Amino acid sequence: MEIIIDIEDPVPLFAQVMEQIKKAVLSGKKNPGEPLPSIRQLANDLELNNKTVAKAYRLLERDGVIQARGYRGTFIHPDAKANSRVDLTAWVLEELNETIEALRVKDVTDSEIRIAFTNIMNNHVN
Amino acid sequence: MEIIIDIEDPVPLFAQVMEQIKKAVLSGKKNPGEPLPSIRQLANDLELNNKTVAKAYRLLERDGVIQARGYRGTFIHPDAKANSRVDLTAWVLEELNETIEALRVKDVTDSEIRIAFTNIMNNHVN
DNA sequence: ATATGTACCATGTATGATAAGGGTACATAT
DNA sequence: ATATGTACCCTTATCATACATGGTACATAT
Numbered sequence: 309m310e311i312i313i314d315i316e317d318p319v320p321l322f323a324q325v326m327e328q329i330k331k332a333v334l335s336g337k338k339n340p341g342e343p344l345p346s347i348r349q350l351a352n353d354l355e356l357n358n359k360t361v362a363k364a365y366r367l368l369e370r371d372g373v374i375q376a377r378g379y380r381g382t383f384i385h386p387d388a389k390a391n392s393r394v395d396l397t398a399w400v401l402e403e404l405n406e407t408i409e410a411l412r413v414k415d416v417t418d419s420e421i422r423i424a425f426t427n428i429m430n431n432h433v434n
Numbered sequence: 435m436e437i438i439i440d441i442e443d444p445v446p447l448f449a450q451v452m453e454q455i456k457k458a459v460l461s462g463k464k465n466p467g468e469p470l471p472s473i474r475q476l477a478n479d480l481e482l483n484n485k486t487v488a489k490a491y492r493l494l495e496r497d498g499v500i501q502a503r504g505y506r507g508t509f510i511h512p513d514a515k516a517n518s519r520v521d522l523t524a525w526v527l528e529e530l531n532e533t534i535e536a537l538r539v540k541d542v543t544d545s546e547i548r549i550a551f552t553n554i555m556n557n558h559v560n
Numbered sequence: 561a562t563a564t565g566t567a568c569c570a571t572g573t574a575t576g577a578t579a580a581g582g583g584t585a586c587a588t589a590t
Numbered sequence: 591a592t593a594t595g596t597a598c599c600c601t602t603a604t605c606a607t608a609c610a611t612g613g614t615a616c617a618t619a620t
Contacts, residue, residue, distance in 0.1 A: 349563095378565055381565085400550045405554050423449070446579065504589080
């Protein structure tokens with residue numbers, strides 16, 4: 309894997325890993341079924357913490373870009389190419405923005421929106 | 435006015451002021467047309483900053499609980515009782531919660547939701 | 561043994577943003 | 591003069607959060 313990590317970059321490390329794996333899929337450098345380096349291996353290569361790479365892998369799996377097969381390792385997802393095009397972040401932004409705009413037109417202040425948001429996020433058990 | 439402010443309370447000061455004025459209206463301690471202490475007066479009594487009380491008054495006026503008549507002072511709104519029952523906060527909570535729940539069932543993490551939320555609120559000009 | 565993903569405990573650090581306060585000023589009226 | 595609501599300027603302190611890190615452990619397989 310030719311992944312380059314820039315510690316100076318404001319983009320979080322785990323996000324940089326995600327970006328570059330997605331790019332490798334979209335450009336055809338990595339194809340469905342092909343194996344990825346193990347979490348520990350990649351973390352070692354990039355001089356990152358295991359947890360940082362694990363986080364990237366976890367999110368990539370949720371997004372259908374990769375598949376974790378336990379002790380057998382991690383592989384590119386069959387639908388990786390299509391799923392790499394989906395920008396979940398943008399979608400979340402749209403959904404939230406729609407709701408917030410609806411509140412604002414009713415003269416709900418940003419303060420009040422923030423307070424409500426904080427309440428919701430805090431009274432939640434993960 | 436028998437307003438009691440608790441600095442230890444995590445509820446923001448301006449919200450505490452709002453709550454108690456609404457309560458006074460609902461309990462009949464304050465009736466439509468009756469005057470409220472001036473912003474500076476109340477701020478002085480409660481040992482709060484003018485701006486904090488002004489914020490509470492501004493929001494209460496938006497909610498139709500009080501009426502500001504410029505140099506003449508501030509008074510209880512004619513429809514204060516009905517409008518005090520409208521819990522805008524609860525409504526905002528519901529609206530937001532609905533959207534957030536929809537995101538969560540799609541395995542969007544709370545972290546991602548928070549990041550998106552912060553983006554939206556910051557790129558907004560009041 | 562060695563390696564896989566995964567899960568849990570924990571800490572530190574830095575950033576960002578809120579709420580609150582301080583000050584000053586204005587037009588309006590008594 | 592004095593008081594009203596309102597609108598700006600700027601500052602500060604506290605808090606919450608994300609990120610990254612460290613360690614340990616487990617079931618599973620080669």
